[in-house]
Amino acid sequence: MALYSDKVMDHFRNPRNVGVIEDANGIGEVGNAKCGDIMKMYLKIENDIITDVKFETFGCASAIASSSMATELIKGKPVSEARELTNKAVAEALDGLPDYKMHCSVLAEEAISAALDDYSSRTGKTV
């Protein structure tokens, strides 16, 4: 059996929404290089809708795949929905992660949360 599901490998090999958004209005970065995973999420929010999202990740295959999948799950969605995104939903959408890699999906959830917090503090809107 392979280490990762085909979905994880697909998102690892062809990560969706990679890069930066120059005029992002919500940016979140979580993790640290010491532990070996850092995720950075850029959100472009207009009228409470996430019109664009991009990410940068330093980390293992499951970290890259989790960030990629998380961006797919929130793109075009209302901020309130993005706020509800759980790490479980990310892992499930990837057809599962090995137990010891679940923290990668947690990081993806936290990165989005951090970006939404940033948006809130910039705009004064609560999300």
Place this chain on the structure above:
Amino acid sequence: MIYADNAATTKMSEAAINTMVATANETWGNPSSLYGFGQRAKEILEDARAKVASAIGADPKEIIFTSGGSEADNQAILSAAAAGKKKGKTHIISSAFEHHAVLHTLEKLRKEGFDITLLDVHENGILTAKDVEDAIRDDTCLVTIMYANNEIGTIQPIGEIGAVCRSRGVVFHTDAVQAMGHLKVDVERDSVDMLSASAHKFHGPKGVGFLYVRKGTPVTNLIEGGAQERGKRAGTENVPGIAAMARALTDAVANIDGYASKLTPVRDRIIEGLSRIPHSALNGDAERRLPGNINFCFEGIEGESLLLMLDDLGIQASSGSACTSGSLDPSHVLLAIGRVHDVAHGSLRLSLGEDITDEDADYIIRSVADTVEHLRNFSPVWRDLQSGKTQYIL
């Protein structure tokens, strides 16, 4: 496919496979049985013992067959510890970058009250005989230092360390798992009292190895039972595996010089090629390393991603990142030579096989360079380094 993970395990040689199959087919008796059929298995076993002994300059009576390198390491260390304890000597010297088969055994002894000194291995991954000499005390019962490191391939001055131990009357064990069959090992020249080796690192089968124990050095057994291996390791012997190991070792030893002169230039070609990747660094001494070992850190990327992408490109390698070690910490070996966590996560080990070509080397260099660039392109760590927000370490 370019298999560049020979430090993890090697492909069995055809000769070793043939020996294994022939022994299993034709000489499957129990070497402890007294009738002719059993005794023929005994002959194979003893022939293998003689071959293994001659490969390291030992006497056949000094070889104990084991299930591999881990068992040999455990038995060597626990034997010396037990003998030391009887005399009130409970200090053991080792190094910070040993294999876990050694480190975890020492940790167990520490909990039992032994005093363990783990020597610093310096930035180049090589410790000196002087380091060992300075650490030896009146109550030191064992020095255990690996012959060559499994991650960064650095070769220790085993002969000099052996001489120091001999002159101070301290038992000296070396984990020679990575060296065996690749470097000329001689227990007399190197004043080694105990030595561990494992067949699957020199084109023999997995699950077979041996422990050399110099005559007169006390040894206790880990596995109680029958009187096999002169009472030092119970259990009906793995005759096909042992015969195959002896064959593989004989062939490997006969070819050490040939392979080293073939591998070294390819290794250096790859080292030179990878050194051209910006903000990268070779881990371990450039010269005093195994002929097939290359180990690099690349700043701004993580090793597991790198090795999985290389796998897609048909190159099998390994990494010392936390994700590959199954813990939060990267390789203890890289930390021991002073690499900080951030950089140690981005490591790559290539351990070449004897059939590697210059074309393979160039393909590896290209593939690694491209993959590192690809990963850096969406690494927030790399972005911060590039923008000057954080400082490069390498």
